[in-house]
Amino acid sequence: MKITKTGILPRWAVGYLAALLLLAVSNGYSVWKLHQLGTTTIPNLSTDIRIIDLQRRMVDSILSQLRYEQKYLLLRDPGLYSQFVEANDEFHRLLGTVELIANSPAKKNSLEKIETSVASYESVVNEQANRLKEGRRYNFWSYQTEKTEASDNILKELKGLEQHARDDVERKMSMATEAGRSAPRIAFAALVVSLLSALSMAFLITRSITRPLTKLVNKTKEISRGVFKSNLRIDSPPEIAELSRSFNSMCDKLSEVDTMKNDFLSMISHELRTPLTTIREGASLLLEKVAGEITQKQERLLTILVDETNRLIVMVNSILDLSKMEAGMMSYSFEEADIGPLIDKAVTEITPLLEAKKIRLEKEFAGDLGARKIDEARILQAVRNLIANAAKFTHEGGRITVSARASMGSLEISIRDTGPGIPPERLSTIFEKFSGSDHKRGTGLGLAIVKHIIDVHGGRVWVESEVERGSTFTFVLPS
């Protein structure tokens, strides 16, 4: 199964199962270790302890046999002989039990040697007892030496058996201690490893889902800024890949509609410009009484006609300018020029409106601004748009400050007003066309045109504003 083809739900399911499996394995390992301790080491330990106990009883039994057999040789009492036989039977029973539970080759080897020594001890004792019963002669000291040798061998091998059992007890005890000590360590390490693995798995799975989601969010922001590029590439998970394909086709459609709209607007504007200019010129001529005297009422109507036609011409020109700028078809001519006179010109143009609204305009030019390579007509258009906005939106009796200063080779122009300000949520999109314009007071193209012009000059334009306190539009032209 290819991970890129795996859906969100199976990803989570596989992740959680793998984490659970890891936890189960680590717990299982600790439990298995403890189980091993309980089923192998501890029972083995009790067998060895039992062997030590049986060995002690076998030593007692051998010593009893020696005692009864010595007394019988001295006193010739048959009762003593039967006690010897009883102790001997007891010894064989104990030996049989130990043989059944002996749990190491060394112990089994000792038991074989014990058996051989016991057999030779018994044959010497029986031979001597038979000779005694039958009243035959025999060499007491030679029997005594053989018996002592055999019984010493038995005791020596019993000692060896005990030593083997003790060694095993010691070894298993230290194994159990070591296992007891290492069990919590192993359990803790396994827990840490499985927790870390589960966390990294959760992180990787979550990231494999959130990454494409972040791409989608960024694309949405791009679309909201009017960029309709269908370049979203998301291959996985399949659900989001499908969504990204829908996004791309939506972008294609939006960009198609956007181009259609721009083409339509520029076509209509172009077609409107000539008749509008003709209407304005005709109305102006009528106002100038070229065609004869006019009444006061006709003069008022003609003035409205000229003003409205002018407004329409400005709007049509803005639409055409922006269309050309967006299509990269606007031609610019850069020449050395001073910016001061351009600002003065824009201010002079707006003076009638300023006077009508009783707005005070102040100029703050800091030192020599110097000439620089600019497209005069376009920079004038930008300054005009910014000052016109300040004049249009500032309340009656307000103040506009136009400041210019050269710093570190670049030129900074600011237009500050005491107008209504711009809400923070609109600031990031204010330079986009039709961004929240109320259509009664303008087309909503002025700032978009300003941005295009400043960008073409390699500069930067921005706004700082506080609601009810005013706005400051600033642009910087590089040296």
Ligand SMILES: Nc1ncnc2c1ncn2[C@@H]1O[C@H](COP(=O)(O)OP(=O)(O)OP(=O)(O)O)[C@@H](O)[C@H]1O
């Ligand atoms: N100095 C300002 N003070 C307050 N709001 C402003 C200011 N300048 C611009 N705005 C806000 O930004 C919007 C966009 O300005 P822009 O100049 O692009 O369009 P417009 O002035 O509405 O129309 P146009 O300039 O095309 O005639 C305006 O409608 C207004 O809401």
Ligand SMILES: [Mg+2]
């Ligand atoms: Mg404007």
